[in-house]
Amino acid sequence: MSKKDLSRRGFLKKLGVGAGAGLALSVAAPLDALAKRQNSGSYRDSGLRIGDEAGTNMTYRIQHRTKQKVSLLGFGMMRLPVDQEKVNELVDYAMANGVNYYDTAPVYLGGKSEGLTGTALKRYPREKYYVATKMSNIQPKHQTLDGAKEMYEKSFAELQVDYIDYYLLHSVGGGGMANLHKRFLDNNLLDFLMKEREAGRIRHLGFSYHGDVEVFDWLVEHNSIYKWDFVQIQMNYLDWRHASLSQRRNKDADAEYLYNKLEKYNIQAVIMEPLRGGALMNVPEEYQNKMKELRPDSSMAEWAFRWVGSYPNILTTLSGMNNMEHLKENIRTFSPLEVCNKEENELLAQVADGLSGIPTIPCTTCAYCMPCPFGVDIPNNFSFYNNAVHSGLLKSNDFTAEYNKAIEASARASQCVDCEECLPKCPQQIRIPNQMARIVELLKK
Ligand code: SF4
Ligand code: SF4
Numbered sequence: 118m119s120k121k122d123l124s125r126r127g128f129l130k131k132l133g134v135g136a137g138a139g140l141a142l143s144v145a146a147p148l149d150a151l152a153k154r155q156n157s158g159s160y161r162d163s164g165l166r167i168g169d170e171a172g173t174n175m176t177y178r179i180q181h182r183t184k185q186k187v188s189l190l191g192f193g194m195m196r197l198p199v200d201q202e203k204v205n206e207l208v209d210y211a212m213a214n215g216v217n218y219y220d221t222a223p224v225y226l227g228g229k230s231e232g233l234t235g236t237a238l239k240r241y242p243r244e245k246y247y248v249a250t251k252m253s254n255i256q257p258k259h260q261t262l263d264g265a266k267e268m269y270e271k272s273f274a275e276l277q278v279d280y281i282d283y284y285l286l287h288s289v290g291g292g293g294m295a296n297l298h299k300r301f302l303d304n305n306l307l308d309f310l311m312k313e314r315e316a317g318r319i320r321h322l323g324f325s326y327h328g329d330v331e332v333f334d335w336l337v338e339h340n341s342i343y344k345w346d347f348v349q350i351q352m353n354y355l356d357w358r359h360a361s362l363s364q365r366r367n368k369d370a371d372a373e374y375l376y377n378k379l380e381k382y383n384i385q386a387v388i389m390e391p392l393r394g395g396a397l398m399n400v401p402e403e404y405q406n407k408m409k410e411l412r413p414d415s416s417m418a419e420w421a422f423r424w425v426g427s428y429p430n431i432l433t434t435l436s437g438m439n440n441m442e443h444l445k446e447n448i449r450t451f452s453p454l455e456v457c458n459k460e461e462n463e464l465l466a467q468v469a470d471g472l473s474g475i476p477t478i479p480c481t482t483c484a485y486c487m488p489c490p491f492g493v494d495i496p497n498n499f500s501f502y503n504n505a506v507h508s509g510l511l512k513s514n515d516f517t518a519e520y521n522k523a524i525e526a527s528a529r530a531s532q533c534v535d536c537e538e539c540l541p542k543c544p545q546q547i548r549i550p551n552q553m554a555r556i557v558e559l560l561k562k
Contacts, residue, residue: 165189165429167453168215174452175215178432181385182346183320185282187247189426190451191218191387191433194234195225195483198439201236207444208237212245214448218433220387221276222251222287223268224485231275239277248276249283249387251325252310254300255542262304269310273318283387284310284319285349288544289336290328297332311343321346325389327544330370333378340382347432349387350375353397354424354465356390359473376428385432388425392436394481397421399507404468411464418443419450424465427456477503478552479545486539486549494528495539495549502556517560530556 166177166186176189192211197204208219221234231250238246250272258264272281286307289297301307313319323345326333336343351360352372360371379386392398398417400408408420415423425434438444457465480499489495501523505511510519520529533553540549 165454165456171213171215173213173215175448176426176451176454177215178385180321180346180432181383185247187218187433188216188451189431189433189454190216190422190447191220191249191435192216193389193435193437194219194221194230196437196439197226197230197233199226199229199233201233204233205237205240207438207441208234210441210444211438211448212241214452216448217245218247218249218283218435220249220283220435222253223272223275224253224255224287231272235276235278243278247282248278249285250276250281251285251287252301252306253287254306255287260300260304262306262309265304265306266309269313280318280320283321283323283347284314285322286310286324288327289324290326290330290332291541291544291546293329294332294335297335307343323347323349323387325349325387326375327351328546330374333370333375337378337382337384340384345382345384347385347387348379349389349435350379351390351393352376352386352388352425352428352431353391353393353421355393355397355469355472357469358466359469360479376430380430386428386430387432388434390481391425391434392418392421394479396477396503396507399504400468400472401507401509404471407464408468411461416446418446420461420465422447422450423455423457424462426451426454427462477506478547480547481545483544485544486542489533489539490536491532491534492527493530493532493553494524495553497524497528498530498553498556499547502552502559511559520560530554530560533557 166179168174169177169186177186178189179185180187192208197207219234219238221230223231225231226233234248238248252265252269254260254265254268259268273279286301289301292299310319310322314322322343324336326336326348333348336345337348350372352375356372358371358373376386398421400417405417408415408417412420422434422436425431436443436447438447478499480496480503482496482500484496486495501520502511505516505519510516524530530553533550535550535554537550543549
């Protein structure tokens with residue numbers, strides 16, 4: 118199909134259906150259950166354990182079945198520098214400060230993350246770290262049992278281990294139940310992975326979820342069969358009650374629903390996107406000022422991490438740290454983690470209500486959607502737009518000029534021809550071409 122054939126097809130009808138459409142403020146419901154636990158002021162009540170044999174003040178949680186002591190700060194290896202020495206330095210600092218959970222996947226960093234992670238961790242005794250990786254069988258060639266087994270065995274080779282501590286079905290939910298059947302059920306792959314857990318090559322089995330909540334519900338409700346050791350969900354103070362508003366799919370569930378359901382089934386949660394792709398580090402000034410009034414020395418990231426870590430059914434909170442400054446700051450936040458009190462929770466609920474009225478795009482800049490065959494730099498367009506919302510640039514007269522400076526002509530939203538090739542690749546289920554059309558319209562104004 119040529120670019121001309123595709124040009125602007127369906128764009129007009131899509132305009133106005135973007136992330137901002139239909140958003141409304143909602144009233145924060147009471148945080149009773151959490152507040153009760155947190156107001157006790159007791160770490161024990163929140164399931165927290167402080168410190169380890171190395172003398173750090175890191176906060177830990179205990180895995181229910183195996184009693185492993187897992188650091189509440191987990192290291193997401195998705196955005197590492199592609200430089201083994203730098204990765205070793207980051208891992209050394211993390212290990213020395215009590216971080217023992219490392220999360221990677223075959224598809225991270227164009228396939229390089231597992232190798233970098235494995236080489237860095239290999240320098241430590243095997244019992245000192247827990248490594249998590251995933252069955253990322255997105256491509257049809259990995260959706261046969263043999264193809265998937267090849268990917269699975271490659272993870273062992275890349276990580277240089279003979280067992281994997283935490284293994285996940287990667288990003289289930291996109292494509293609904295039909296895709297779950299194709300990737301994991303009809304090919305008997307899930308049965309195979311359960312046998313691998315029995316054999317001890319997988320120590321804990323779980324899944325990471327994005328997308329259609331029917332899939333999440335089905336898997337959790339079949340827990341008596343699958344006996345999930347953990348489930349990875351997106352959770353932060355904005356998505357707690359506003360994920361479905363901002364993610365435009367009526368079947369998306371708020372983090373509150375996901376978390377509570379896991380707690381009901383006694384399945385521990387691993388948290389991804391605690392900063393919502395970085396957006397919560399940069400909330401508008403009016404909210405920052407209110408937060409500073411309560412805690413003058415806390416960064417926006419610290420607020421977001423403390424909010425997540427305060428929930429007791431969380432095993433670990435992943436942060437994709439790619440430089441020493443972020444790593445150090447996060448370690449300070451978790452060493453030890455100070456749970457949020459009632460006043461802080463209420464303020465964050467108000468901030469979330471306020472933010473939900475701002476039409477940001479829930480892009481985490483993971484770049485799974487890339488490359489675009491027509492040259493659009495999807496993550497950079499969305500990140501520029503989100504920053505413009507937060508900084509107020511969007512409403513100023515400089516928006517178009519600044520956009521043109523920041524994004525090369527060949528990579529701009531206007532290059533998007535609505536071919537939809539990127540759509541199935543986005544774990545956030547963002548209607549990418551709709552959003553590109555919306556950006557184009559905003560630029561005209
Ligand atoms: S952004 Fe997505 S829909 Fe637009 S041209 Fe690129 S791949 Fe196609
Ligand atoms: S649009 Fe989706 S796939 Fe692309 S970078 Fe953003 S979150 Fe990732």
